[in-house]
Amino acid sequence: MSLIDITTKISTATLDADRTADSVTLIAVSKVQPLERVQQVLEQGHRIFGENKVQEAQGKWPDLRAEFPDTQVHLLGPLQSNKVKPAVALFDAIHSLDRPKLATKLASEIQAQGRAPELFVQVNTGAEPQKAGILPADADAFIKECRAMDLPITGLMVIPPADEEAALHFALLRKIATRNGLANLSMGMSNDFEKAIKFGATHVRVGTAIFGARDYG
Numbered sequence: 001m002s003l004i005d006i007t008t009k010i011s012t013a014t015l016d017a018d019r020t021a022d023s024v025t026l027i028a029v030s031k032v033q034p035l036e037r038v039q040q041v042l043e044q045g046h047r048i049f050g051e052n053k054v055q056e057a058q059g060k061w062p063d064l065r066a067e068f069p070d071t072q073v074h075l076l077g078p079l080q081s082n083k084v085k086p087a088v089a090l091f092d093a094i095h096s097l098d099r100p101k102l103a104t105k106l107a108s109e110i111q112a113q114g115r116a117p118e119l120f121v122q123v124n125t126g127a128e129p130q131k132a133g134i135l136p137a138d139a140d141a142f143i144k145e146c147r148a149m150d151l152p153i154t155g156l157m158v159i160p161p162a163d164e165e166a167a168l169h170f171a172l173l174r175k176i177a178t179r180n181g182l183a184n185l186s187m188g189m190s191n192d193f194e195k196a197i198k199f200g201a202t203h204v205r206v207g208t209a210i211f212g213a214r215d216y217g
């Protein structure tokens with residue numbers, strides 16, 4: 001598929017869900033993709049991208065942004081405390097805020113740099129031990145704690161368990177967001193972004209379906 005196929009599918013899913021055309025943001029997940037493919041998508045006019053690792057993003061986006069200055073880059077992968085400084089400097093949004101220590105670090109770094117990426121709290125809705133994210137039962141208290149630090153939390157993010165019905169996890173994420181007054185829902189990837197839109201996704205994160213399979217070799 002290509003960028004245009006995906007944007008068309010997003011528009012259709014959005015209108016089918018009786019939502020306004022501009023209510024869903026496509027994040028093109030460019031991690032691991034060859035530079036020329038990323039450049040092609042930039043040349044087609046897309047300006048919002050997602051990366052998983054601070055170091056990888058640092059290696060490619062300063063140059064690409066010099067060429068395409070209005071580009072936004074979102075961090076989707078886990079953020080280690082010792083990478084908070086470059087992350088605050090580089091990213092326009094961070095989707096993986098998931099623990100008090102990271103919140104404290106982000107608050108002081110945002111203060112120090114006078115620059116604040118938009119923040120999403122990642123929720124581990126499936127309570128999977130290997131997966132990042134705050135547990136659903138701890139989410140309300142954690143969001144409150146982040147707000148007390150003046151962190152600009154605008155929404156929640158989820159990666160549903162691979163072997164479960166994603167809809168249940170999308171619905172749970174929406175419920176937690178609603179009761180905490182958060183407008184944004186970062187959910188839905190290549191295989192399920194249309195379903196996520198039906199459940200209220202405001203940010204879909206699509207990699208493979210736009211760029212092709214990632215070659216980790």
Ligand SMILES: *Cc1c(COP(=O)(O)O)cnc(C)c1O
Nearest residue numbers: 029052076189190205206207208
């Ligand atoms: C890689 C990744 C995506 C994109 O996955 P695809 O299946 O390639 O669309 C989305 N979200 C996160 C957090 C990712 O790590």
